Amino acid sequence: MTILLVGCGRMGSAMAKGWIGRERVLVHDPVAEPPEGTERLDMIDPAKLPDDLILVLAVKPQVFASVAPMLRPLAERGALVLSIMAGVTLAGLQGALGGNGRIVRTMPNTPAAIGAGITAAVPGAGVSAADVETVGQLIAATGALVWLDEEGDLDAVTAVSGSGPAYFFRFTEALARAGEAAGLSSDLAMRLARATFTGSAALAGRDDAPLSALRVQVTSPGGTTAAGLAVMDADGAIDRLAGDVVAAAAHRSRELAG
Structure with a gap:
């Protein structure tokens, strides 16, 4: 071809x-x-x-x-x-x-x-x-x-998977900056965040288990991960943020269509 x-x-x-x-x-x-x-x-x-x-x-x-x-x-x-x-x-x-x-x-x-x-x-x-x-x-x-x-589903697809890689990269940047704020060097914080991102993505791609099950595997009751997730889940914060992000991107896709 x-x-x-x-x-x-x-x-x-x-x-x-x-x-x-x-x-x-x-x-x-x-x-x-x-x-x-x-x-x-x-x-x-x-x-x-x-x-x-x-x-x-x-x-x-x-x-x-x-x-x-x-x-x-x-x-x-x-x-x-x-x-x-x-x-x-x-x-x-x-x-x-x-x-x-x-x-x-x-x-x-x-x-x-x-x-x-x-x-x-x-x-x-x-x-x-x-x-x-x-x-x-x-x-x-x-x-x-x-x-x-x-065809109308493409606006939502664009917002989820088309733009999605940028969301993951942006969160990884934020995680690295949070590591710096917690006392790590800039290089080490980024190395840890980036390796965690790529490793987790590879694990999700190779394991047929639901993402919720993979998350639970990392989360001990009353442990450090549970404390961090509690902040993300407080008042539906993470779901509300993701919803707003996808809605904004889908709206822009519809705008481009005129």
């Missing part, structure tokens, strides 16, 4: 890294440096691209309208279109690109760069069973794939 990646920011680059060595990856981005192992494409000439092209849209949503006319001939020729842009609906993509509706709207996340991502996808009206299989093969190189029944 030949993939044309339009836009190579953080998310586009993460996806490309999952495909390098498996597929031919062409990258069109006037600013970003394409990852090693891809081919830079300064000009898009449909006549020089294969008919079975997979067009991956990874530009910022606010930039899409300006690049769509250049990409429309590819969609009209029948390219399978994969969008990873937040907030740009299937209807918006179809209207801007034309073609027969071979469009799949997706929301990946940055762990795709190491094959540990998760991507949610919803197919457009013109997507065939063969297209679904092709998308499955592509996403398998970057991590897990879930298909959605409703």
